[in-house]
Amino acid sequence: MQVEQRIWSNNNKWEIISNHDLGESANLVFVFGSTELVQDQSKFDEIRALYPSAEIVVSSSSGEIMVDQVTLNTMCVTAIHFEHTTIKTLEIKLDQVKDSFDVGAHISAQIDKDDLSNLMIFSNGDQINGSHLLTGLQFNLSESVPITGGLAGSYEPFSATYTGLNGVGIQGSVIGIGFYGTKLKIGHASRTGWTPFGPERFITKSNNNVLYELNEEPVLDFYKKYLEGLFDDMVEAIRIYPLGINTENGQPRLLRAFLDYDPEKGGALFAGDMPEGAKVRMMKSNINSLIDAAGEAALASTEPFDIDQPDLALCVSCVGRQFVLEEWIGEEIQNVNEAFNSKVPIAGYYSYGEISPQRQNQKSALHNHTMTITTFKEII
Amino acid sequence: MKPDLNKILNRQIKKYANGEGIPENLEPLFNSISLFYDNFERDQKLVERVMDLSSDELMDSNMELKKLNEEMDRFVYSTSHDLRAPLLSILGLLNIIENENTQYDIKGYLKLLRDSTVKLDRFISDIIDYSRNTRLEINCIEVDFSLLIEDSFKHLNYMPGCSTLLKLINIDEHAKLYSDDRRLSIIFNNLISNAIKYQKTEIEDSFVNIEAEITQTELRVEIEDNGVGIAEQYITNIFDMFYRASPEAKGSGLGLYIVQETLEKLNGTIEVESTLGEGTKFIVTIPNMTLGS
Numbered sequence: 288m289q290v291e292q293r294i295w296s297n298n299n300k301w302e303i304i305s306n307h308d309l310g311e312s313a314n315l316v317f318v319f320g321s322t323e324l325v326q327d328q329s330k331f332d333e334i335r336a337l338y339p340s341a342e343i344v345v346s347s348s349s350g351e352i353m354v355d356q357v358t359l360n361t362m363c364v365t366a367i368h369f370e371h372t373t374i375k376t377l378e379i380k381l382d383q384v385k386d387s388f389d390v391g392a393h394i395s396a397q398i399d400k401d402d403l404s405n406l407m408i409f410s411n412g413d414q415i416n417g418s419h420l421l422t423g424l425q426f427n428l429s430e431s432v433p434i435t436g437g438l439a440g441s442y443e444p445f446s447a448t449y450t451g452l453n454g455v456g457i458q459g460s461v462i463g464i465g466f467y468g469t470k471l472k473i474g475h476a477s478r479t480g481w482t483p484f485g486p487e488r489f490i491t492k493s494n495n496n497v498l499y500e501l502n503e504e505p506v507l508d509f510y511k512k513y514l515e516g517l518f519d520d521m522v523e524a525i526r527i528y529p530l531g532i533n534t535e536n537g538q539p540r541l542l543r544a545f546l547d548y549d550p551e552k553g554g555a556l557f558a559g560d561m562p563e564g565a566k567v568r569m570m571k572s573n574i575n576s577l578i579d580a581a582g583e584a585a586l587a588s589t590e591p592f593d594i595d596q597p598d599l600a601l602c603v604s605c606v607g608r609q610f611v612l613e614e615w616i617g618e619e620i621q622n623v624n625e626a627f628n629s630k631v632p633i634a635g636y637y638s639y640g641e642i643s644p645q646r647q648n649q650k651s652a653l654h655n656h657t658m659t660i661t662t663f664k665e666i667i
Numbered sequence: 668m669k670p671d672l673n674k675i676l677n678r679q680i681k682k683y684a685n686g687e688g689i690p691e692n693l694e695p696l697f698n699s700i701s702l703f704y705d706n707f708e709r710d711q712k713l714v715e716r717v718m719d720l721s722s723d724e725l726m727d728s729n730m731e732l733k734k735l736n737e738e739m740d741r742f743v744y745s746t747s748h749d750l751r752a753p754l755l756s757i758l759g760l761l762n763i764i765e766n767e768n769t770q771y772d773i774k775g776y777l778k779l780l781r782d783s784t785v786k787l788d789r790f791i792s793d794i795i796d797y798s799r800n801t802r803l804e805i806n807c808i809e810v811d812f813s814l815l816i817e818d819s820f821k822h823l824n825y826m827p828g829c830s831t832l833l834k835l836i837n838i839d840e841h842a843k844l845y846s847d848d849r850r851l852s853i854i855f856n857n858l859i860s861n862a863i864k865y866q867k868t869e870i871e872d873s874f875v876n877i878e879a880e881i882t883q884t885e886l887r888v889e890i891e892d893n894g895v896g897i898a899e900q901y902i903t904n905i906f907d908m909f910y911r912a913s914p915e916a917k918g919s920g921l922g923l924y925i926v927q928e929t930l931e932k933l934n935g936t937i938e939v940e941s942t943l944g945e946g947t948k949f950i951v952t953i954p955n956m957t958l959g960s
Contacts, residue, residue, distance in 0.1 A: 484713075484714065484717055485717045485720075485721070486717075486720075486721055486724065512716075512720060513713065513716055513717060513720065514713070517709055517712055517713060517716075571710065571713075574703075
């Protein structure tokens with residue numbers, strides 16, 4: 288397996304990070320960039336000219352990850368040549384099917400399942416219900432096939448996102464990539480760096496990802512009791528203290544990023560389902576714990592999978608981590624890079640939702656606020 | 668010294684920088700340190716607040732549990748006492764029947780046995796009403812209030828004094844009534860049965876007068892009788908669990924307690940006016956609900 292990378296910015300044009308003259312032999316290309324650049328047909332044509340035979344997967348991002356840096360207004364291209372692995376891709380558009388669940392169900396029904404070892408998903412980020420997508424994906428697929436990937440992002444909080452398969456990024460598209468063959472090892476890990484605090488509450492009123500009441504108390508009243516007076520802006524404050532759903536299986540809580548508050552309906556919009564009856568607590572973090580967790584994710588994506596120095600690490604980190612990390616955002620990627628001894632090509636992006644099993648051999652789930660890493664290693 | 672730096676940091680600079688301030692090239696470093704100090708202080712305040720609120724919540728739920736526990740204690744004590752009394756009376760009567768001459772007034776004893784059994788059954792029904800009110804969700808439907816009152820009287824017809832009591836019923840329906848019909852039945856069965864139970868024995872023109880008005884917003888019902896009335900000093904306690912205003916009181920002591928608990932569930936209120944020896948008037952107000960609420 289060989290990987291080469293290049294990055295486009297309007298100032299520096301194409302900058303070659305690594306080069307193996309993959310050209311015709313590249314099978315798979317990941318393109319992560321700004322919403323403008325991933326929609327640019329001429330830029331896509333250039334990439335297609337470089338890699339005429341590859342499956343090209345495009346996703347807009349809330350920040351591009353390449354090597355040990357986070358960049359904005361760039362387009363990061365990672366081309367892969369597999370020697371012993373085949374891949375199959377497919378794209379389902381939201382307007383062709385009934386709903387988010389149906390997108391997942393179609394992908395899991397249509398993807399070739401013989402010898403399928405791993406499924407990656409690159410989904411629209413603003414029109415999709417990620418939790419329902421996951422339920423649909425698992426509908427026709429064995430739980431033993433790990434699903435990793437993420438939802439697309441954008442620099443403007445929670446505005447339109449763009450994904451594409453063998454074309455520029457468009458709205459409402461979900462792409463699946465199946466990996467086949469016994470020579471490819473894929474590792475995955477998802478770490479948060481967040482810890483729960485405050486009382487446990489039951490979700491007593493919600494509708495999909497809109498939360499109305501905790502213990503029959505309006506959600507804003509609940510937050511105000513704790514945060515009012517300590518912050519000028521309640522919405523900003525709630526973003527720093529999201530909710531963690533008790534998973535009941537002894538694993539860390541499933542984080543749900545708070546997106547916005549609708550004063551008219553009295554509902555808080557979260558980046559994943561908030562099922563009634565679930566138990567939640569507020570979560571807190573700090574810069575240290577987030578940066579450390581990113582490094583832990585790197586180690587956890589290799590060691591348990593017996594992968595020594597992967598050929599590629601694909602990072603999907605959450606846009607919500609940017610709220611806390613702010614100017615320290617680059618440090619979490621540096622920490623990932625250091626955990627890999629600066630010897631592994633790193634690509635990825637900041638997203639509206641990460642997809643990964645929480646631990647090895649567990650069912651995949653939609654996460655927020657995590658650093659999620661998928662590692663690839665072809666054994667010879 | 669920069670006024671926008673964190674207070675502790677400012678003090679540290681003053682103490683250790685010999686009053687020289689921060690060199691310009693170190694300002695970003697100090698700004699970053701200051702921001703971390705601020706965040707740590709904010710998080711500390713937040714954790715303190717969490718502890719305060721959790722401690723208050725714990726105290727509140729503890730008080731609530733204590734209250735429930737006391738109520739439960741009283742309930743178990745009084746219930747077992749009230750359940751045993753008619754049973755002991757039944758056993759006593761059975762003893763008499765066994766030991767007496769078999770021909771002697773069997774019918775009279777059987778009537779006493781029946782009375783005790785009915786009393787026991789009524790008491791158990793009250794407990795069932797109480798538990799049903801506590802357990803069940805409100806089930807709002809369209810209610811025919813005239814029919815509900817009619818059914819109440821039908822249900823209570825077996826009570827001594829029911830047939831001779833003059834019943835005056837006047838219902839003004841300005842709007843349809845939406846409420847929980849089972850809970851309404853519990854409330855009005857209890858209030859009407861009190862009017863029947865506590866008639867004056869010495870007069871012949873005993874009456875119960877029910878005046879009801881249904882509007883878009885509420886149901887208001889006045890239930891007035893010319894019965895024995897309640898002495899002023901007891902009025903405040905009549906809604907308490909197992910409270911009986913006089914030794915002659917014939918009920919379980921649960922009736923008005925259940926009425927109040929049930930009204931609470933429906934967000935209703937009850938008022939009482941009474942004069943000993945002249946009669947009692949209960950005024951019940953219940954919000955008119957909407958379908959599905």
